[in-house]
Amino acid sequence: MISDITPFGTAFFSIILLLAAIVIAAFLNKYQKLLISVSFSITALSCLMASIAGIWGVGAGYVESTTISMGIPDLPFHLRLDPLSGFFLVVVGLLSFFVSVYSLGYVKGFIGHRSVTHLVIFYCLFITGMFLVILSDDALSFLISWELMAASSYFLVMFEDERVENRRAAFLYLVVAHVGAIAILLSFGILAGLTTGFKGFDGYTFDAMRQAEFPAGWATAAFLLAFFGFAAKAGVIPFHVWLPEAHPVAPSNVSALMSGVMLKTAIYGIVRVSFDLIGISNWWWGAIVLIFGLISAVLGVLYALMQHDLKRLLAYSSVENIGIILIGIGLAMIFTYFEMPQLAALSLLAGLYHTLNHAMFKGLLFMGAGAVLYATKERSMEEMGGLIHKMPWTAALFLVGCISISALPPFNGFVSEWLTFQAFLLSPSLQTPLLNLLIPLGAALLALAAALSAACFVMAFGVTFLGRWRGHHNSPPPFDSPLSKGGYRGVKGGNGGLEVDWYMRIGMIMAALACLILGILPTMTIGWMDALSEQLVGDKITITAGEFGWLWLTPIAHERASYSAPIVLIVVLAVVLLAYILLHIRKAAVHRAPLWDCGFEKVTNRMQYSAASFSMPIRRIFGFLFSIREDVRAVYPTGNPLFPKRLRYHLKVRDRFWGLFYKPVADASIWISRKVGKLQQGRIQMYLIYSFITIIVLLLFLR
């Protein structure tokens, strides 16, 4: 029996388990606490199984497919597990596992406040949808799972629907997701039609598409439609507007999944369609992906820097990271076209490695932001500060996420950016002058994005966790808000201890460990991912990467470049330890004293640097990219303009894209609907006249 267990079977079973969790959730509606424990445990188990299936499948370079006779007659569903889908199964499964464990604690915060049954059900459906998107092997089941994922996440964004911004964000999300879905549908339509020469429905399977040869013009059309369709889901600038609205308002465990893994399904789609189904037939496809990636990377992080809502900041930073992933994928397309498989393998693996990394650290950061939100009930960083004393665990784990996302060694974000830089640097002179210009510029912009993201996360961590409480209350609020009623055991009462419970901490600890492990053992990970690059670009980099064992990462050759994260970590720790011991041989006293601050007196908490002041220099330098409204108003209580009592500073930074692209479209559609709406008189006579006219017109045409 044991020998019958295959990666595919494991993945399939995990989906069945998820469906079981949904059924159980429907029955346990009355016992909310039990509901949370049971369904999230099952979900966690199933996600763990899915990621094991993925790890196993990719490691073995394993391909298995099956057909399920469901859906429309004669158009059965095809499922397939190959290295590419196995890899994304790991990305989705692993983070969903961490987040499900986290949810065991986090969702309890809603008890007594609102029913969580539909949160649980849509959460499970959401994950099921993502798994099915990755496993499906025909256009029909892909689109159905894609819609399942989009619709269930719409309801998750809507969860706290009493707030108007949530409803607005969810609607915006739904609109953009569907515009994207239409583009994907059209792309698959082109591919399926061309496969059979528009003569039947058999072309809808991915297998048929793989076999077919497409004429260049149609292939380009299909690629562009698919790319822009998936880009809308991935939040590539300028399709990103829904992302900073929808991700912050969803419950934090859901935002972790949406930012961490849902965006990755779009990356999966881009890779699947372009490398696997169509095949790269033009170099400028890669250039387009690269340019959109670069724009998203730089603008995404700049927008992130301008935020003061922690979760919004993280959402914009996802835009940046999607950009970095696309840079790797775009380079891989270019190199594939110019038939440089090794370089293509390097840049593709760099992009996909970043996909995995981003899932881990963005999931961790959203979980951390969720823990802060849970404990302080505060969304704005400007009102936080000093939480490192109140929430030491969350602070340390959030710091790990910040270091990873800022691409600092020895954590994981650095590895993938290092690989991307290597891909840039290794690119030889190509035959197209445009690319020769674009590639160095791309390296520079990537470096800019990486440096700005370090600034952004110094701000995020520093303002949230360091310093002293900035809020208008003198200390963080005591834990007595309605969300926490019911003897919530994780929170120490009294002395302001705000630390979250162990479920949430363990969820975050696992994600942080994943960040560290992916950071210091990149060689093993890349060795594991080899099946992937062999499947897609026909070469691998492990022969060179593994030459010096697990310790050294040498992507092309030992002389070109090498990086050893374990040695970096060990040497730094050794020196730190040595310095610490040497300096503590002689006992020097440590006195605690009030702030010195250059001798200034009466420093209040409100005088600390806030997010707005921290980002001010960068806002000033890159101000032309935003629409900024600054407003300083003095308040004169006595009416005498010489004695202002207080200054009120108001800052509004807006995304220019909304005004440039979306507002005209939204206005136009409202205008058209108004005009069309005039037809609706509400009188039966009018409608009869309409029908009569229609029939006359039809008769004229169909004579």
Next chain:
Amino acid sequence: MNQIYPVIIEILQIAILLIAAPVFIGWIRMLKCWSQGRTSAGILQPYRDIAKLFTKDVVLAENASWIFRFTPYLVFGVTVLVGAIVPILSVDLPLSATADVIVLIGLFAIARFFTALAGMDIGTAFGGMGSSREMMIASLAEPAMLMAIFTVSLVSRSTSLSQIVHVITSKGFILRPSIAFAVLAFILIAIAETGRIPVDNPATHLELTMIHEAMILEYSGRHLALMEWAGMMKVFLFAGLGIAVFFPWGIAPKDNLIYLPAAILFLAIKLCLAGTGLVLIETGLAKMRIFRIPEFLGSAFLFATLGMLSYFILE
């Protein structure tokens, strides 16, 4: 014997880094005093400063968390690791394969990341101000730095420092336009990264001009000593990095013990010259307004990009 030899060089290099960095700073300060008509405190004054700080007690701000206490050790450790990687004396360093030049920039970045966090930890306005400005400068300097380094690594087809040194010394002295642009960019960036005039003034505690000093304002005792020492090593290492990448002639090649004394001599001469150049810049220029710095770094970025483009177009 051949196994032990690189290890000896590695240890020697770290020792030279630890010992010579304060002397290098002392040399710069002494020259600066002379050029400005002041009496100098002697070339060994930085030693006395550090020694004094090590014997003092630590006064910690009430609000300081573990980040504030951990940062000096981390910054010191990272700087020592960088010193073990940059080929200052010889290319035969066992640790040099640990990190290429991109990792090196990453290591400086992590030291800066924690210093900026420490600046925000105590909760003063100055600390935040320093962190904010430092991160602004860094986010502009870092890409320019990478571009300058990329140009060199395109020429030498490697990002490993030892390999860069090896290739450039073996090719002989060729004047390449790309490298010339990169040198120019590197000098501007090194000034910004090490916080020297005209970007930052290391000798000031004047509220409006502080950047680096504002972040470490609340440090005292051994913490301050470590931060100061690491800061000195950083200046030393940037000089060493510039020498290794752009003027590597004189660095000892592999398996050659005899070159070592010569290499030390060459290093001393080059550092003296680098220090003199720095003093000339610092004496000749006034500190810039903070919002002129983007233009300064922008021109560095432009030079570096020009260097890279001229490599792709001309070479």
